[in-house]
Amino acid sequence: MYLYNSATRKKQEFVPNHPDIVKMYTCGPTVYHFAHIGNLRSYIMEDILEKYLRYLGYNVKRVMNITDVGHLTSDADEGEDKMLKGAKREHKSVLEIAKFYTDAFFDDCAKLNIKTPDVVEPATNCIDDYIRIITKLMDTGYAYFAGGNVYFDTSKLERYYIFNDFNQDDLNVGVREGVEEDTNKRNKNDFVLWFTKSKFEDQALKWDSPWGVGYPGWHIECSGISMKHLGEDLDIHCGGIDNAFPHHTNEIAQSESYLGHHWCNFWMHVLHLNTTSGKMSKSSGEFLTVSLLQEKGYDPLAYRFFCLQSHYRKILVFSWENLDNAQVAYNKLIARIAALKPGDGEVDAEALAALQEKFRAAMDNDLNTSLAVTAVYDVLKAKTNDETKLAALADFDRVLSLGLIEKAAAKREELKKQAVTAGEFTIVSESGESDPEVEAKIQARQDAKKAKNFAEADRIRDELKAAGIEVTDIPHGAKWKRV
Ligand code: AMP
Numbered sequence: 001m002y003l004y005n006s007a008t009r010k011k012q013e014f015v016p017n018h019p020d021i022v023k024m025y026t027c028g029p030t031v032y033h034f035a036h037i038g039n040l041r042s043y044i045m046e047d048i049l050e051k052y053l054r055y056l057g058y059n060v061k062r063v064m065n066i067t068d069v070g071h072l073t074s075d076a077d078e079g080e081d082k083m084l085k086g087a088k089r090e091h092k093s094v095l096e097i098a099k100f101y102t103d104a105f106f107d108d109c110a111k112l113n114i115k116t117p118d119v120v121e122p123a124t125n126c127i128d129d130y131i132r133i134i135t136k137l138m139d140t141g142y143a144y145f146a147g148g149n150v151y152f153d154t155s156k157l158e159r160y161y162i163f164n165d166f167n168q169d170d171l172n173v174g175v176r177e178g179v180e181e182d183t184n185k186r187n188k189n190d191f192v193l194w195f196t197k198s199k200f201e202d203q204a205l206k207w208d209s210p211w212g213v214g215y216p217g218w219h220i221e222c223s224g225i226s227m228k229h230l231g232e233d234l235d236i237h238c239g240g241i242d243n244a245f246p247h248h249t250n251e252i253a254q255s256e257s258y259l260g261h262h263w264c265n266f267w268m269h270v271l272h273l274n275t276t277s278g279k280m281s282k283s284s285g286e287f288l289t290v291s292l293l294q295e296k297g298y299d300p301l302a303y304r305f306f307c308l309q310s311h312y313r314k315i316l317v318f319s320w321e322n323l324d325n326a327q328v329a330y331n332k333l334i335a336r337i338a339a340l341k342p343g344d345g346e347v348d349a350e351a352l353a354a355l356q357e358k359f360r361a362a363m364d365n366d367l368n369t370s371l372a373v374t375a376v377y378d379v380l381k382a383k384t385n386d387e388t389k390l391a392a393l394a395d396f397d398r399v400l401s402l403g404l405i406e407k408a409a410a411k412r413e414e415l416k417k418q419a420v421t422a423g424e425f426t427i428v429s430e431s432g433e434s435d436p437e438v439e440a441k442i443q444a445r446q447d448a449k450k451a452k453n454f455a456e457a458d459r460i461r462d463e464l465k466a467a468g469i470e471v472t473d474i475p476h477g478a479k480w481k482r483v
C-alpha cells in the first residue's frame with residue numbers, strides 16, 4: 001500500500017516497523033461540544049485506514065486520546081481552556097461536560113459505522129506520564145521554566161518545521177489580533193508543556209507537579225498517551241490538517257527530544273470539510289452535527305458515502321445539494337444491491353478475485369476511496385452470478401462500512417412486505433434466512449394449487465415436511481421454518 005506521508009511530502013510504500021503489529025495513533029476529540037461533521041470526516045478516513053490495514057492482514061493497535069484538559073481556545077497557548085468554557089456555557093462541571101460529549105462522540109461514530117479504537121484514553125488519566133516526559137526535557141535542557149509555566153525550547157532543535165516551510169516571520173502573521181503575546185517565551189514557537197496556577201486561576205482540574213500545581217499543555221497529551229500504549233515508536237499518526245501545525249509539529253519536537261531518536265514514520269492528514277462559506281468550526285458554535293442530519297431525514301451513512309466519494313487529501317465542500325445527491329445515489333445503490341438474489345449460484349472464486357483486485361488497486365493508491373466506490377459499481381455491472389457479486393460487496397464493505405449488505409437485506413424484506421400488501425404471493429422464512437431451493441418448492445406448490453392440482457400441491461408439501469420444512473399459509477403467501 002502507498003500512503004501520502006505529510007512528513008516527507010511523498011507517496012511512500014507503507015512498511016510497518018514491526019512484522020507483528022501496526023502501531024497507529026489518532027488525535028481524538030476535544031470534548032467540550034458535539035463533534036461536527038467536519039471533525040467526523042477526519043474520523044471516517046482514519047477508520048477507513050485502520051480497516052484497510054486490517055483487510056490487508058495487518059494486526060493493528062490503534063490508540064486515541066480524548067482531550068478533556070489543556071486545549072486552549074488558541075493553539076498558541078492563549079485564551080481559556082476549551083473544557084472550562086464548555087462547562088461555563090452549560091453550567092456543569094468539567095467532568096460532566098467531558099462525559100456527556102465523549103458519549104455523544106461515540107454515539108455519532110456508531111451511526112457512521114466508525115469503529116472505536118482499541119485504546120481510548122482521556123488526557124486526564126495520564127498526568128504522571130506527562131510529568132515524566134517533561135522532567136526529562138527539563139533535565140536535558142529542552143525545556144525551561146518561566147513565569148510559572150514550563151516551555152519547550154524550539155531553538156534547541158535542528159529542524160522544527162516538519163510539515164511546512166514556515167519560518168518565524170510567516171508565523172508572526174498568525175498571531176491573532178487582540179491576543180496578548182506571551183512574553184515568557186524565549187522563541188515565538190516555544191510552547192507550554194505545563195501550566196501552573198500562577199497563570200490560570202480558574203482552571204478546574206489541577207495536579208501537583210515538580211513545577212507547582214497546574215495542568216498539562218495540549219500537545220504533551222498525545223506524546224504521553226501514545227508512548228504509554230504504543231511504546232517508543234509509531235507507524236502512523238493521523239489527524240485533520242489543522243493539527244499539522246502547531247500540534248503535530250510540537251508532538252514531534254517533544255517526543256523526539258525525549259526519546260533521543262526518530263519517533264513516527266507516517267503522518268496522515270485529512271483535509272477539511274468546508275461549507276460554501278468557509279471552514280466548519282466548533283468554537284464558533286455554528287456547525288452541523290450527525291443528529292441534525294438525521295433530524296432533516298438523512299441517513300448518516302449517506303454522509304459517510306459522501307465523504308468516500310472524494311479523496312481525503314482534497315478539500316470537501318459541503319452543501320445540502322451535495323448531500324441530497326449523495327443520499328439519492330446511496331439509496332439507488334442499496335436498491336440495486338437489494339435486487340441481487342442471495343443464493344443465486346455459487347461464488348466464482350476467479351471472478352471474485354478480479355473484482356477484489358480493482359478494489360485493492362484503488363485503496364493501495366493512498367486510500368483512493370472514490371475509485372473504491374467505482375469498484376462497487378463495477379461489481380454490479382460484472383458478468384457473474386449474484387452470489388459472487390454479494391460476496392465481493394461484503395468483502396469491500398469490511399473497509400467501506402456503508403452497510404451495503406445489511407441495508408440491502410432490509411430493503412429486500414421491505415419489498416416483500418410491500419408485495420404482500422399488493423396482493424402478490426410472498427414467501428418468507430421465519431428465521432429470516434433465504435433458501436432458494438425451499439422457496440422454489442413452495443412456489444411450485446402454489447402454482448399447483450392455482451392450477452387446481454391439489455394432489456401435486458400436497459405431494460410437494462409432504463416432500464418439504466420430509467426434509468424438515470414446515471410450511472404455513474399466510475394471507476397472500478406462505479411462511480416456512482425448519483423443525
Ligand atoms: P477537535 O475536537 O477540535 O480537537 O478536532 C478533532 C479532529 O477533527 C482533529 O483531527 C481536527 O484536525 C479535525 N477537524 C477539525 N475541523 C475539521 C474540518 N472542518 N474538517 C475535517 N476535519 C476537521
Ligand code: ZN
Binds near residue numbers: 026027028222247
Ligand atoms: Zn493530538
